[in-house]
Amino acid sequence: MSATTSTTMFPKTRKLAWLMHLFLIGYSLLILLPLTWVVMGALKTNREMFTDPIALPKDPNWGTFITAWDDGVRDYFFNSVIVSGFSVALIVVISAMAAYALTRLNFPFRRGLYLIIILCFAIPMHAVLVPIYVLLSDFGLLNTHAGLILPYAAFGLPFSIILMYSFFYEFPTELEEAAKLDGCGPWRRLWHVVLPLSKPILVSVAIFNLVSIWNEFLLATIVMTSPEVQTLPLGLVRFRDQYATNWPGMLAAITIGSLPLLAAFVAFQKYFIRSMAGMGK
Amino acid sequence: MFSKGREPVSALLLLFPMLVLLGGFIFLPLGQVFVWSLFQQEVFGGPQRFIGLANFAEMGSDRVFWQALVNNMIFAVLSIVLQVGMGLVLAALLDHGVRRFRVVYRTIIFAPIVVSTAAIGLLWGLMLDPNIGPITDWMSLFGVPMPRNGILGEPDLALVGTIFVGAWQYTGFMMVILLAGMQSIPEELYEAARMDGCKGIRAFINITLPSIRNVIVTCVLLTVIGAFKVFDLVYVLTNGGPGTATEVLASYIFRNAFEFSNIGYANAMSVVFLGIALIFGVIQHRMIRK
Structure with missing residues (x-):
């Protein structure tokens, strides 16, 4: 400190x-x-x-850990890795693009669009569960990884854009002006000039979304009903219902499921704390 | 800042993925929730029958709906006291109290945030289990009797127990936000006050608290919004029970949509839920802009 x-x-x-x-x-x-x-x-x-x-x-x-891992935790684990990995990547890239356009480019309804994004931030996924379920069902996305990745990305975007917006807003524009004189268009200015200098905010956005998506439960309960595609939080609860009498097995599953983020937190706690404390701003 | 010309085209390309995702997964569903709240529907993909505002009228006489709403409010109030209150105490101790081991304390107290609420629910469900959970054993060491069905099995205690588990997980989050606020207070303020003989608890009340007023309000709002969105903890710890003692809005909407085949009613309650979320969202936004 x-x-x-x-x-x-x-x-x-x-x-x-x-x-x-x-x-x-x-x-x-x-x-x-x-x-x-x-x-x-x-x-x-x-x-x-x-x-x-x-x-x-x-x-x-120690065998309990191996049994739990082989008994389904492995699948839950990799499902979580796939879903969280793709969602976070999408959120970081798409929110950076959007925040850049909102802070650097002139186009009609710019201010209104930003207000709409702020409005989206206030809308919880909890309140639109039924339509999201119907939409995913219509597109055949129930019980698929994409069925979680797309809504997670959508609901992760508003707050991420707000964070990046305020970062880009205070970011000096001289370098970009220079790049522009050299003939760089908005895309190249974003990828080659702005993003390499925006690592702190990109890391913050990634961590914040990773923690909430890795642990998300409600939407996953509805979308992922077959065990092969379930993520860790669901898998753990399923483990309880299946092995109500095998306590050590359950506790081993909880340990394995919680360890990756706990280890990452202890190793990179400075970044985690900064990312989460950003909620208060 | 930059010249016009092709900029709107570039902007549209940059914004396109966001517009698709927000449009498809937030705005379209938002409209559908409102429209579908006026219909009665029993199965997904099944027929919808227009019934006007009947779903909303049903809420008025639905005892469980009101109980869920009241439970959310109790959740909010108690969570503010526990999480923001304890968060303030812990943050103050780490800010100007102790000098050593601050990072160690902060790391430990914050750690539960990165664990999934489902896992924490499972863990505390086991800890509080009346037959084999260690809490009963620990309590008997101090001579505290525990209810025979466990805390979570008693209608009067289950909600409070759930709220305590929530506070166990989230107090560290509040502490970190409040601590960040406290650390941005210039040290000169404290030094000037010390000259005037103001230190210790009085410095905390006269300098720290007023300086982080906005941060405290943000924490209170975050807690309230979180309390109205609570689902995982209730679902895993008590599943709304015993009876309907711990039912909350999110779990009751979930149950109506996916267990009771009462889809239209679930949408109508979602509209109410949206209203509540938007009210607090607007207050929060006003606060952020200040």
Whole structure:
């Protein structure tokens, strides 16, 4: 965190500092204990789980992870990778194109179009489920990856465009003017001049959308009814309904499903925090 | 800024993919929700019968609809207290409270945000399970009795339990937004106040809180909008039950459309839902522009 906050504003008595740490440690444990319990539980046998749910596993049973992976989690995992990967790529490219046109080019109804995009941001997917289901059904897109990718891309666009719009808006135009004098059209100015200098906002937009799409549940429930195409959140719930008595297997599935984003978050937490804190602006 | 001429053509090409996606998946469905809310329909692809505003009239006397709406409101109010309240405390401690391990605390507290709500619902469903969940064991260590059906099995406690699980996941999100706001307050403000003998809690009340007023309002709005959109958590933790005790708008719309063969009614409730979303959306937009 920044150096400007290094001075403490609360009285610097030892006792108070200890109390504040104690509070933060307590709250951190409240977060960490359930998460650790999941991993520990996955390593136990079902019998251990029932007789003593709190105890540590006596003989860690790593095989549970392999069984869960082979038992469907692999398919859910790759479905999630495909759906999230394509959706996020579409959102980043399309929102950059749109935001560029909205901030740099002159065309009729420009201001009105931006207001419409802001309006779209306020419309939740929850409120148009039935028509989206009918549309996907008419085009034969139910139970296909495209059936999730296209609506995810559409609903990811408004906020991404708003973020990029304000970034491009404050972005200096001198370089583009120079490129224009050299005969570069709007496309080349966007791809070769603006985008290479816009990495921070592109990363923010990508992370923000990745987190929400990787974890999306409601639309996926409706669109993906056959198990072969289901994404991780659905697969995990399906796992519960199927293996109601196999607790370690379920906990292993939860662990595998949550690990990729958790690992990415710990590795790149600066970018994650910046991306998510952007919601407050 | 740049000259005119071919620009509208380039603009149309650049905007085209966006126009297709927003048109197809947001505007077309939006219109259909309004039109279809005036019809009765039982199966997808089946016949539609025009019934005017009868679906909206049905809402008036539908006890479960009102219960869902009230549950959303309880969700909103309690979530504001828990998430924004606790988020403020945690952010203040990380901003001007402790000096060491701040990144460690922030990382841990924020971590649940990147886990899917479905997985968190499963995890807490197991934790709170009355037979084998560890919560019952932990509570008995402190001598706290737990209901026999578990917290989520009691009509009076299930909603509150669900709200707490939601707060467990999202408080870190609020903390990070509030912390970003606090860190943009110039240090000179605090120093000037310290000269006047204002520090500690008083500096927090007199400087920090007023400076991040807008950020706090944004957090409150985000929480309210989130509370009206809640679905995953309810679906996984309680599935609306026991009975209809934890039914919320999104889950009730979902149930009517895809379980009760009541598609027209689901669309009518979607119109109400849209109205609520737009009201908060407009307030949020006004705030952002300030």
